[in-house]
Amino acid sequence: MATLDDRGRVADRQMTAALNWTATTRLNIRHHDGLLAVTADPHGVFKLSKQGHVRLPADVRRAGHLRSGDRVLLVAHLDRQAITVFPPVALDQLVLPVLPGGEDL
Template structure:
């Protein structure tokens, strides 16, 4: 779990280190089904900042309803050079779907 700061950066750099992404690593960032998918891409227009942080573009933050201080679940696959960011709304939807299934269609 990590928070997003007022500039749109993921505050925790541990995940970037785990992925082996150095400052200047080129990335492709997109929203897909409510989550943010970040991949290493030599042609990517986004980069890891000089301080080793991931900056999420304002358009992606807007699509996912992210605001400063929001906490997100980060899921990384270092072997694939892939990070999936689960914003609060995506986590809520996943939990609701599991609960609806476990409770027989949402009926208690």
């Protein structure tokens, strides 16, 4: 889990290091079915911050219903050079139905 800061940065350098992403790595970031997909893309218009953080653009944060301080789950796909970002609302949709009494929480 990582926390989204007020500038849209997700501070998890272990994830980007595992993917061998650097400040020069170009990224494609998009919203898809409630999740956010961050992929290495030589034609991508985004890149990591100088500190090695993924910065989610405002329009993508809005689409994912993300606010400053939200905790997100990051899942790395090493073979695809990608990270899937699970916003809180997506985690609720996945977890609550399988918890005993989860729908009532």
